[in-house]
Structure formats: structure tokens, C-alpha cells
Amino acid sequence: MTSHPSRPSRSAGREVKEKSIFDAARSVFAELGFRGATTAEIARRAGVPKANLHYYFPTKEALYRAVTEQILTAWLSAASSFDEQDDPAQALAAYVGAKMDMARADPLGSRIWASEILRGAPVIRDFLETTLAEWLSSREKIIRRWMDRGQIRPVEPRYFFYMIWATTQHYADFETQITALNRGKPLSDEQFAVARAQVIDTVLRGILAPI
Amino acid sequence: MTSHPSRPSRSAGREVKEKSIFDAARSVFAELGFRGATTAEIARRAGVPKANLHYYFPTKEALYRAVTEQILTAWLSAASSFDEQDDPAQALAAYVGAKMDMARADPLGSRIWASEILRGAPVIRDFLETTLAEWLSSREKIIRRWMDRGQIRPVEPRYFFYMIWATTQHYADFETQITALNRGKPLSDEQFAVARAQVIDTVLRGILAPI
DNA sequence: GTCTATAATCGGATAGAC
DNA sequence: GTCTATCCGATTATAGAC
Numbered sequence: 001m002t003s004h005p006s007r008p009s010r011s012a013g014r015e016v017k018e019k020s021i022f023d024a025a026r027s028v029f030a031e032l033g034f035r036g037a038t039t040a041e042i043a044r045r046a047g048v049p050k051a052n053l054h055y056y057f058p059t060k061e062a063l064y065r066a067v068t069e070q071i072l073t074a075w076l077s078a079a080s081s082f083d084e085q086d087d088p089a090q091a092l093a094a095y096v097g098a099k100m101d102m103a104r105a106d107p108l109g110s111r112i113w114a115s116e117i118l119r120g121a122p123v124i125r126d127f128l129e130t131t132l133a134e135w136l137s138s139r140e141k142i143i144r145r146w147m148d149r150g151q152i153r154p155v156e157p158r159y160f161f162y163m164i165w166a167t168t169q170h171y172a173d174f175e176t177q178i179t180a181l182n183r184g185k186p187l188s189d190e191q192f193a194v195a196r197a198q199v200i201d202t203v204l205r206g207i208l209a210p211i
Numbered sequence: 212m213t214s215h216p217s218r219p220s221r222s223a224g225r226e227v228k229e230k231s232i233f234d235a236a237r238s239v240f241a242e243l244g245f246r247g248a249t250t251a252e253i254a255r256r257a258g259v260p261k262a263n264l265h266y267y268f269p270t271k272e273a274l275y276r277a278v279t280e281q282i283l284t285a286w287l288s289a290a291s292s293f294d295e296q297d298d299p300a301q302a303l304a305a306y307v308g309a310k311m312d313m314a315r316a317d318p319l320g321s322r323i324w325a326s327e328i329l330r331g332a333p334v335i336r337d338f339l340e341t342t343l344a345e346w347l348s349s350r351e352k353i354i355r356r357w358m359d360r361g362q363i364r365p366v367e368p369r370y371f372f373y374m375i376w377a378t379t380q381h382y383a384d385f386e387t388q389i390t391a392l393n394r395g396k397p398l399s400d401e402q403f404a405v406a407r408a409q410v411i412d413t414v415l416r417g418i419l420a421p422i
Numbered sequence: 423g424t425c426t427a428t429a430a431t432c433g434g435a436t437a438g439a440c
Numbered sequence: 441g442t443c444t445a446t447c448c449g450a451t452t453a454t455a456g457a458c
Contacts, residue, residue, distance in 0.1 A: 036246030166381030
């Protein structure tokens with residue numbers, strides 16, 4: 001009975017193989033985008049025959065959607081790190097720090113997002129227009145409250161968030177360039193820690209009202 | 212004699228057609244990257260038969276190299292906007308402003324650069340490791356001189372430049388996302404002017420030593 | 423569930439008439 | 441210089457044996 005489970009989810013081997021395909025897909029999509037990626041290359045990196053890949057994920061698009069789905073889920077959980085705290089410095093430092101940690105922990109996710117945006121966001125457009133837009137609006141209100149209280153300088157909240165997103169994601173999306181400018185070596189943990197602290201500090205100094 | 216010039220450069224029609232292919236290539240490479248782009252789609256957008264494209268640019272890679280070549284040239288001319296002036300605020304404001312203007316004037320160039328970095332920079336790697344690295348080193352010295360004089364706060368110059376690059380290029384690379392977050396409308400000239408001013412202001416406040 | 427073989431289509435590039 | 445017709449390798453996906 002258990003040797004040939006009709007429902008694949010029962011098999012532990014399935015999960016392992018599915019994950020290796022999934023991970024390989026992430027790396028190929030991150031490098032080459034949806035159109036540039038080939039199922040042959042994904043299968044090669046996963047170490048499975050191409051037909052096997054199509055058994056687990058019927059089409060290239062289904063695989064791509066599964067990958068983006070996971071990225072949006074991860075984004076949602078990280079977005080909550082921006083809590084409505086009373087102290088803007090503390091809240092912003094936590095948020096920017098979390099974004100830097102994400103870029104470090106999952107650079108591929110950031111790159112797939114970037115690539116999807118570059119091609120016009122056909123798959124995640126709805127997410128951008130609904131979930132992301134709502135999130136941004138709600139945070140905008142918090143920022144404006146801080147401004148009204150004189151806790152931060154007056155800024156246009158949207159452009160302020162774009163700066164945070166751009167700067168933090170840059171460490172993932174442009175890792176190739178950063179490495180090339182670092183004598184060919186990826187940033188060490190120590191270097192990244194310095195960059196992380198400096199990004200937080202510069203962002204805060206840029207927006208906090210001088211005492 | 213002139214009706215069938217042996218050297219194509221003699222023909223004015225050639226320049227027009229070459230440019231339309233070149234421009235179409237820029238837009239397709241910016242959206243889909245080198246691998247994702249197809250010569251058929253480039254020819255379609257240029258309004259020429261595919262074979263005609265291959266007459267002017269023998270291979271897809273030759274066309275891509277011509278496109279990147281132009282981007283590196285544009286970068287070099289913009290890089291000089293960071294002059295060794297005595298006043299850091301003035302020099303940095305000019306540089307950041309110039310970068311914002313570039314992102315607005317030529318978003319495609321920025322996107323092609325981003326896409327090239329995402330795939331590991333096979334074509335511009337040498338440029339990154341030589342020209343760009345040297346430029347960064349020389350500017351780093353200027354920044355350190357300003358720090359020594361107490362004109363700006365102590366920062367790691369490299370990460371400071373990464374923030375400038377990331378933030379300014381974000382307006383080109385993530386235009387799709389920014390538009391989606393702006394009720395589906397691209398930033399107007401007025402909105403962009405606000406963003407531009409705010410980016411300059413925030414960067415300066417983040418690094419300038421409080422008086 | 424797995425994987426070799428293959429169908430069907432796409433994409434880069436060229437031949438050769440005009 | 442231009443462009444239709446076409447070659448041929450690459451690519452997505454499936455058939456069908458195991």
C-alpha cells in the first residue's frame with residue numbers, strides 16, 4: 001500500500017525531489033528571468049531528468065508561479081516587522097534591519113522579484129496593486145502621524161519607502177556588482193554587518209528631526 | 212555609384228534602420244534580458260523583417276554588445292559629474308541629481324544594466340572590475356578627505372555610494388512597481404521632481420555633519 | 423514514480439531571389 | 441540592401457516502457 005501511494009503528498013521522497021527542483025528553479029529564474037530560464041537547465045541543476053520535473057510541475061509557468069507564491073508569502077511575513085510603535089527610530093531601524101537581513105538570507109527571492117518587475121510584473125501585478133498598495137497606504141498614515149507629532153522631518157512617505165526598498169534590495173540584486181567591487185570576494189559577514197548598520201544609520205539620520 | 216554603396220555607412224537610410232533596430236533591442240533586452248529576448252520580437256518592434264536585423268547586426272550577441280557599449284559610454288560621461296569640489300553638499304547634490312536625471316531620461320539603459328548584473332555580468336564584468344572599480348576608489352578618497360576635514364560624518368564610502376546608486380536607479384528599474392503604487396499612472400514630472408529633491412535631501416542629511 | 427525517446431514548436435541564423 | 445523561404449539546433453512538453 002505505502003510503496004505506491006496514489007497521493008504523492010504521502011511520499012517523503014517526493015518532498016525532497018520537489019524541493020530540489022524548486023530550489024534549482026529559484027536560482028535559474030533569478031539569473032535569467034522567466035523567459036530566459038529553461039526547464040532543461042533547471043532539471044540539470046536539480047539533478048533530475050527533465051521529464052521528472054514535468055511530473056512534479058506540469059508546466060514552466062506553474063513552477064514559476066509556485067516560486068513567486070513563496071516569495072510573496074515571505075514578503076508578507078517580513079512586512080509585519082514594521083509595527084506601529086511609538087518610537088519612529090526604533091520602528092524604522094527594525095524594519096530596515098529586517099529588510100537587510102532578508103536580502104542577505106534570501107538574495108534569490110529578491111532577484112526573482114526584480115526580474116518579474118523588469119518584465120512588467122505580469123504575474124504579481126495584482127499583488128502590487130492590492131496587497132502591496134494597501135500596505136504602503138497604511139504605513140504612510142503612520143509616517144504622517146509621526147510627522148504631525150514632529151518626531152520626523154516632513155517627507156513624502158512613498159519616496160522614503162522606495163529608498164529603503166531600493167537600498168536594502170540592492171545588496172541582493174546587485175551582489176555580482178558589489179562582489180566585483182570587493183576584489184572579487186562576496187561581502188563577508190563582518191562587511192555586511194557594517195553595511196547593514198550604516199544603511200540603518202543613514203536612513204534614520206536622513207529622516208529624524210534634529211533634536 | 213551612390214545607389215548601391217559598398218560601404219553601408221554611406222547610406223543615410225542605413226542609420227535610420229539601424230537605429231530603429233537598436234532602439235527596439237534596448238526595449239526588449241530591458242524587459243527580458245539577453246536570454247529571454249528574441250530577435251523575432253526585436254525585429255517586430257523595429258518594424259523590419261528578421262533577416263534585415265541580421266544584415267545590420269550579424270548575431271544577437273553583437274546587437275547586445277552594441278547596446279551595452281552605449282550604456283557604458285553614457286555612464287562614463289555621467290560619472291564625471293562628480294567633480295572634486297570643495298563643498299561636499301554641492302558635489303553630492305549634483306551627482307545624485309544627475310543620477311536621478313539619468314534614471315528618468317534613460318530608464319531602459321538602467322534596466323539593461325540591472326539585467327546584465329542579475330545574470331552575473333558576463334559581458335560587462337571587465338568594466339566593473341577595472342573602470343568602475345577605479346572610479347569608485349578615486350571617489351572614495353575624496354569622501355575620506357571630506358571626512359578628515361569634518362565636513363561629513365564618518366561613513367564607509369562604498370556603502371554610501373551603493374545607497375545612491377540603488378535609490379536613483381530604483382526609479383528606472385522598478386518603474387513598473389512605482390507605477391502600480393501610483394494608481395497605475397507613471398510618476399508625473401511634478402511627482403518625479405518631488406522624489407528627486409527628497410532623495411537629494413535625504414542623502415545629504417544622512418551624511419552631512421550637523422553644524 | 424521514473425525516465426528514455428520523441429513529438430511539436432520556437433528561435434537564431436542563412437540562402438538566394440529580387 | 442531587402443526580404444521570403446528555410447535550415448537546424450534548442451526548448452517545452454508528452455508518450456509510453458519500466
